[in-house]
Amino acid sequence: MSRVLAVDTATDACTLALYDEGEVCGRHEIVARAHNHHILGMLSAILEGRALVDAADIIACGVGPGSFTGLRVAVSVAQGLAWSQDMPVHGFCSLTAQGHVAGYQCLLKDGDRVLSTIDAQIDQFYGLWGQWRDGVFVADGEAFVCAPEDLLAVSSSPATVVIGSGARYQERIPKELTSASQWLPEVTPDARVMAELLGGGALALQPEPAHTLSPQYVQRDIGWKKLSEQGRRD
Numbered sequence: 001m002s003r004v005l006a007v008d009t010a011t012d013a014c015t016l017a018l019y020d021e022g023e024v025c026g027r028h029e030i031v032a033r034a035h036n037h038h039i040l041g042m043l044s045a046i047l048e049g050r051a052l053v054d055a056a057d058i059i060a061c062g063v064g065p066g067s068f069t070g071l072r073v074a075v076s077v078a079q080g081l082a083w084s085q086d087m088p089v090h091g092f093c094s095l096t097a098q099g100h101v102a103g104y105q106c107l108l109k110d111g112d113r114v115l116s117t118i119d120a121q122i123d124q125f126y127g128l129w130g131q132w133r134d135g136v137f138v139a140d141g142e143a144f145v146c147a148p149e150d151l152l153a154v155s156s157s158p159a160t161v162v163i164g165s166g167a168r169y170q171e172r173i174p175k176e177l178t179s180a181s182q183w184l185p186e187v188t189p190d191a192r193v194m195a196e197l198l199g200g201g202a203l204a205l206q207p208e209p210a211h212t213l214s215p216q217y218v219q220r221d222i223g224w225k226k227l228s229e230q231g232r233r234d
Contacts, residue, residue, distance in 0.1 A: 071217075160180055
């Protein structure tokens with residue numbers, strides 16, 4: 001087992017957790033567009049006065065895809081902490097993390113075909129196809145971004161569960177790809193789950209130097225909208 005500090009700010013959730021000898025201490029707050037105001041205070045609460053180097057061996061960081069600003073918050077904090085303490089890092093996909101969270105919360109059953117999504121806030125969503133199998137989320141292919149109407153399956157099997165904030169596009173996603181689906185838009189990455197899975201050995205840790213950590217920008221042709229143009233976020 002390893003002592004793992006996990007962090008993810010790819011979505012509206014600002015989530016941090018520390019795994020140490022089977023115990024998990026975490027904070028998980030929905031703070032859209034305010035991650036930078038909360039993340040260090042949450043870290044201080046988790047450490048409870050301890051120095052980071054005395055509490056963790058590695059920093060695991062969600063690298064997206066997701067909010068452009070949110071990704072930079074998590075990655076910059078993880079890199080800064082790792083550099084200052086000479087600690088390794090481990091990057092993980094935030095869409096994959098959502099799959100693990102849904103399974104951990106008993107929202108999935110073995111064999112479920114899962115579409116993990118994050119709203120890209122530009123009339124598109126980030127997505128990742130996968131399956132819940134033997135207690136882990138197994139991704140099919142790589143993360144992508146598309147308009148709801150342009151969603152393509154990577155196999156002939158439609159989704160049985162759609163998770164994440166991109167599920168708000170339910171009415172616009174082709175019915176043949178999700179016709180029998182359960183829709184779970186409230187699922188977000190949760191550092192408590194990732195810290196436990198990585199620290200306990202259920203998922204393999206891949207320690208790397210801090211400079212290798214970088215956001216996973218799936219979006220290429222971005223049509224930016226001002227906040228006033230994005231509409232109300234439920």
